[in-house]
Amino acid sequence: MSAFFGTQMKFSRAGETERGTNRGYMGYLVSAGKKRIKDNVLVDDDWLELEWKLKGERVFRDDRLSWSFRAGGKFHRHPGIADGLYVGVRRSNLDFRSRLLSFLDNSHVEVLTEIPRDRVVLQRQQLIFGKKFPVRAGMAWEVDFGLIYERASKYTGSLSPLGKSETTFVIRPNLVF
Numbered sequence: 097m098s099a100f101f102g103t104q105m106k107f108s109r110a111g112e113t114e115r116g117t118n119r120g121y122m123g124y125l126v127s128a129g130k131k132r133i134k135d136n137v138l139v140d141d142d143w144l145e146l147e148w149k150l151k152g153e154r155v156f157r158d159d160r161l162s163w164s165f166r167a168g169g170k171f172h173r174h175p176g177i178a179d180g181l182y183v184g185v186r187r188s189n190l191d192f193r194s195r196l197l198s199f200l201d202n203s204h205v206e207v208l209t210e211i212p213r214d215r216v217v218l219q220r221q222q223l224i225f226g227k228k229f230p231v232r233a234g235m236a237w238e239v240d241f242g243l244i245y246e247r248a249s250k251y252t253g254s255l256s257p258l259g260k261s262e263t264t265f266v267i268r269p270n271l272v273f
Contacts (some may be wrong), residue, residue, distance in 0.1 A: 120152035176255035
């Protein structure tokens, strides 16, 4: 179950006449649950996630930009799952008028870093980069690639067989419309 407590704002630049969706959100996201799935194993775990979030989007016919900043913590009642604190950023841009191979236009980047609550070591790291290729107005192919690293120490005790340090290579094709 999740609930967002915050505010939404609409914004535009001076002189903007094109109609689009320009919104920003800032607030707190509270999520809670009684179970989790790890490597296809259902684990009883009363958990709580608290997150501060700032995100926004600008959507026009030929241009889309979205961004997100977040910081929070995940807290578990199960003694074999480490609590974690995290910070993340995401930015995605799609411009149907830009050059095909421009570096920053039509790109996507997502970074998430998580550390255990009780010490400063890397518990989880996610780095995803992407490139969009406009096909026609309103549609583009996107290919994301990156790495997700998770340390074995996140799972201990009876769950230690589920905990392995592993790096996952990500290739994620998408159709954006």
